[in-house]
Amino acid sequence: MAEISDSVKLMDTGKRNASERDRQTENSQLVGPAGLDIGTSNIVLAKMRSGAVQTVKQLNAFFAVPRSKFTGKVFAKNEIMYFARNGQFYIIGNSSDMFAATFNSSTRRPIEGGLLSPKEDEGVNVIAAIMKTMLPPPKKPGEVIAFSVPGEPVDTRISVLYHETVMKRTLEGMGYFPISVNEGLAVITAELSNDNYTGIGISMGGGMCNVCLAYMAVPILSYSIQKGGDYIDSMVGRTLGESQTKIKLIKEKELSLTREPRNRVETALQIFYDDLLLHLTQSLEQVLASSDKVPRFAKPVPLVISGGGALANGLKERFERALKNVSLPVQISSVRIAEDPLNSTAKGALYMALSEES
Ligand SMILES: Nc1ncnc2c1ncn2[C@@H]1O[C@H](COP(=O)(O)OP(=O)(O)OP(=O)(O)O)[C@@H](O)[C@H]1O
Ligand SMILES: [Mg+2]
Structure with missing residues (x-):
């Protein structure tokens, strides 16, 4: 090196x-x-x-x-x-x-x-x-x-x-x-300080989605799926015969998940965004259901989504819709988008580093 x-x-x-x-x-x-x-x-x-x-x-x-x-x-x-x-x-x-x-x-x-x-x-x-x-x-x-x-x-x-x-x-x-x-715990550290660091943190990144469930900053379980923004870009690109780079640009600059698609690229982007959210919410259902570590929370807990994937306009509503189709052993009080999705993980990691130092 x-x-x-x-x-x-x-x-x-x-x-x-x-x-x-x-x-x-x-x-x-x-x-x-x-x-x-x-x-x-x-x-x-x-x-x-x-x-x-x-x-x-x-x-x-x-x-x-x-x-x-x-x-x-x-x-x-x-x-x-x-x-x-x-x-x-x-x-x-x-x-x-x-x-x-x-x-x-x-x-x-x-x-x-x-x-x-x-x-x-x-x-x-x-x-x-x-x-x-x-x-x-x-x-x-x-x-x-x-x-x-x-x-x-x-x-x-x-x-x-x-x-x-x-x-x-x-x-x-x-x-x-x-x-x-x-990564999921870092998101919780950055975003759930007003909730006693209790809830579910999700980072929707380029290569994967990371998930963590924590109680008072103690990670109860964490996992990832190897699908993220790159998956959407590559599937849409392959389906329509367009370059992944071009699709990524359209996704980041023009896509809104709240309106009807205006063309075939937007149609395909919405289809594969929904496919990713389906995979993500189903994985959450499976992992939580198969774990014996999930505690009985006294009250519903928040779920916060960060990472570049959370920047898509209408992601919160789309995620809530996907969440309705699964049954979780944990009650969710609200779905939130991180304050600064591209920086949450680094911020959460910094807070951890600062506490180690002190
Ligand atoms: N406005 C936007 N709308 C939708 N997606 C976006 C937007 N801006 C960035 N992205 C996507 O976010 C992803 C990058 O996010 P992020 O920087 O959180 O990932 P990463 O941390 O590098 O990856 P990973 O956590 O998967 O290793 C890319 O797929 C990018 O296309
Ligand atoms: Mg990331």
């Missing part, structure tokens, strides 16, 4: 505005515990600054191009984030998207379905390089960093152990004292 740390160019893309630059500079001076959400689509870092939570985000993606000294000079001039390895330049994070679009191609992902991708040999190095652009070495060695890990997937036979251990070692190599935090 050392050779990469030396060669990572810690730069912003030329398109970043002044306030983003200021934030990056401030961030490089920060000390204290941190929360890190290492997701399929994004890596988000949360830290405290002047009593408020501050977050920074990078795409968890890369784009490889042939290495040349001349290209390196051009990249440096244009503030492109990259590292060099094996005759290639790996353009990383937010910089990679612009390249993929210009080359009429797609970015590659170090994480697939929430876990380290078996397809990408350089995946760990890419993640380490992206983290180094956001996370300077700790001022105090052994600074606590809480990082998110998915629950065990219930719909595949993959274990999270390898992913969790490799991420932990990577952060240790950067000088931190890493502790892993279940």
